[in-house]
Amino acid sequence: DAGVIQSPRHEVTEMGQEVTLRCKPISGHNSLFWYRQTMMRGLELLIYFNNNVPIDDSGMPEDRFSAKMPNASFSTLKIQPSEPRDSAVYFCASRGGWEQYFGPGTRLTVT
Amino acid sequence: GDSVTQMEGPVTLSEEAFLTINCTYTATGYPSLFWYVQYPGEGLQLLLKATKADDKGSNKGFEATYRKETTSFHLEKGSVQVSDSAVYFCALTGSASKIIFGSGTRLSIRP
Numbered sequence: 001d002a003g004v005i006q007s008p009r010h011e012v013t014e015m016g017q018e019v020t021l022r023c024k025p026i027s028g029h030n031s032l033f034w035y036r037q038t039m040m041r042g043l044e045l046l047i048y049f050n051n052n053v054p055i056d057d058s059g060m061p062e063d064r065f066s067a068k069m070p071n072a073s074f075s076t077l078k079i080q081p082s083e084p085r086d087s088a089v090y091f092c093a094s095r096g097g098w099e100q101y102f103g104p105g106t107r108l109t110v111t
Numbered sequence: 112g113d114s115v116t117q118m119e120g121p122v123t124l125s126e127e128a129f130l131t132i133n134c135t136y137t138a139t140g141y142p143s144l145f146w147y148v149q150y151p152g153e154g155l156q157l158l159l160k161a162t163k164a165d166d167k168g169s170n171k172g173f174e175a176t177y178r179k180e181t182t183s184f185h186l187e188k189g190s191v192q193v194s195d196s197a198v199y200f201c202a203l204t205g206s207a208s209k210i211i212f213g214s215g216t217r218l219s220i221r222p
Contacts, residue, residue, distance in 0.1 A: 043200070101157075
């Protein structure tokens with residue numbers, strides 16, 4: 001298996017633009033997680049899904065953030081409009097048993 | 112609610128020194144405990160785990176013992192190498208399928 005796949009790996013955009021981050025979980029895993037990591041706030045759980053259903057989105061910072069999981073093999077995290085304070089590394093992770101596997105992350109820079 | 116507290120970094124050691132990174136937890140029930148490691152520019156990856164009291168997880172020379180009486184899961188290694196430089200996260204399984212991470216401890220090893 002290729003592991004958790006995230007795209008793009010790097011994204012640079014201007015303030016006010018829409019940003020879409022993509023994730024393909026490991027096949028057969030039924031839980032998917034989106035995290036944000038910054039130096040100031042560390043690793044934050046934004047939202048997670050079980051069987052494609054959002055279970056807990058209490059970590060989503062504000063209405064500008066939205067996440068979808070239309071099927072078991074794909075999820076998106078969208079920021080609209082983006083702001084400089086959204087600059088961070090965004091990780092997707094999936095889990096089928098007790099071990100959680102992380103993707104390589106998307107480094108987002110909003111100027 | 113469930114939580115994980117780990118020692119603040121950064122921790123700087125010389126090569127071949129003994130390493131301890133402290134981790135304590137608060138949880139209802141009997142969580143599984145984990146140590147994850149994040150190398151520069153990568154996502155988190157599982158280092159070791161323990162699923163019940165008195166279990167010892169080990170991998171790559173690292174060890175941690177699940178201590179229910181002290182609610183601790185300290186990470187140890189007898190002789191660190193430069194290649195061990197990374198950020199280490201203590202974690203536990205929380206409610207539903209969510210894993211709760213500590214804030215991370217940055218470890219730097221001097222040659």
